[in-house]
Amino acid sequence: MTTPRPTHPTSSTSGPNSAASNGPTAPVRRVLTDDDLRAIHAAASAATSPAQLLRDTLAALGSAVRPPTGRGSDASGDDSTGDADPSAPSVNLSGYAIPISQWNAIFNMITGRAGLWGLAAEIGLDLATNLLPASYDDPDPRLVLPALTDLRPTEHHLRLTHSAIEAIAECRAHLWRLSSHYHPASPAYRQAADSWNELLTVLLTGYPDARVTGYGNLGLLVESAGGTAWALTYRPKARRCTTSGCHAVIDDDATAHAPRPDAPVLDHHHVPSYPVDGPAPGQWTVIY
Ligand SMILES: [Zn+2]
Numbered sequence: 001m002t003t004p005r006p007t008h009p010t011s012s013t014s015g016p017n018s019a020a021s022n023g024p025t026a027p028v029r030r031v032l033t034d035d036d037l038r039a040i041h042a043a044a045s046a047a048t049s050p051a052q053l054l055r056d057t058l059a060a061l062g063s064a065v066r067p068p069t070g071r072g073s074d075a076s077g078d079d080s081t082g083d084a085d086p087s088a089p090s091v092n093l094s095g096y097a098i099p100i101s102q103w104n105a106i107f108n109m110i111t112g113r114a115g116l117w118g119l120a121a122e123i124g125l126d127l128a129t130n131l132l133p134a135s136y137d138d139p140d141p142r143l144v145l146p147a148l149t150d151l152r153p154t155e156h157h158l159r160l161t162h163s164a165i166e167a168i169a170e171c172r173a174h175l176w177r178l179s180s181h182y183h184p185a186s187p188a189y190r191q192a193a194d195s196w197n198e199l200l201t202v203l204l205t206g207y208p209d210a211r212v213t214g215y216g217n218l219g220l221l222v223e224s225a226g227g228t229a230w231a232l233t234y235r236p237k238a239r240r241c242t243t244s245g246c247h248a249v250i251d252d253d254a255t256a257h258a259p260r261p262d263a264p265v266l267d268h269h270h271v272p273s274y275p276v277d278g279p280a281p282g283q284w285t286v287i288y
Contacts, residue, residue, distance in 0.1 A: 112151035118224025163214030236280035
């Protein structure tokens with residue numbers, strides 16, 4: 001299952017951007033000044049679009065970590081990706097590493113602002129895997145971050161249409177049917193309920209400005225102000241014959257068929273994995 005992650009990780013000490021502490025290709029370590037961090041914060045605050053947000057914050061970060069003009073490059077060199085896409089970030093910071101506390105502060109500034117457009121998850125992933133420099137454990141306990149305002153939106157505005165409200169009621173009713181038919185502690189109910197709770201939490205916390213409508217059977221469509229859209233849909237499990245050696249799939253009308261032309265189906269009384277007249281176990285997933 002793919003799940004959007006709009007929340008803000010507070011630590012990223014591991015992963016692709018973690019800096020090695022030694023070795024011939026170790027990144028050049030930099031410690032940013034308070035003024036550097038304030039400049040990045042100001043760039044994030046002033047951004048009026050996701051493209052500007054990335055371009056201006058990474059430019060400010062690049063100015064902070066790169067050596068002054070004229071000294072030449074002591075890191076990975078190529079600072080430009082060219083002019084082909086003027087909205088693309090144009091700073092290559094892969095040759096540098098900054099203290100993890102500063103890395104986290106910058107990550108939270110940029111993703112906080114990106115939340116305005118419902119893009120915190122997407123931009124956060126790009127920052128962590130491609131755009132930000134590496135990080136290293138803070139070597140100096142005296143390193144204190146300046147106090148900077150939280151850039152996340154102070155309020156979330158989700159607009160639910162009638163179709164969304166009806167869909168939510170239907171989802172709730174489906175969970176109730178699973179619980180009463182299979183038992184509240186059954187995997188059939190737990191898996192469905194867990195996936196519903198997780199995606200509802202994503203919807204409530206990750207999209208500050210979005211419109212929600214009903215989508216198909218037991219689904220919701222979420223359209224953010226930033227233009228992204230995703231849908232939360234229920235994926236029922238196939239009802240299969242549980243007899244060893246029989247691969248039949250049994251439809252709601254109790255007819256059986258082979259899932260593939262070469263799949264063996266025994267000529268017998270099939271034993272369905274869940275009742276033909278019972279609610280379908282499954283889970284909610286995300287599609288983009
Ligand atoms: Zn069978």
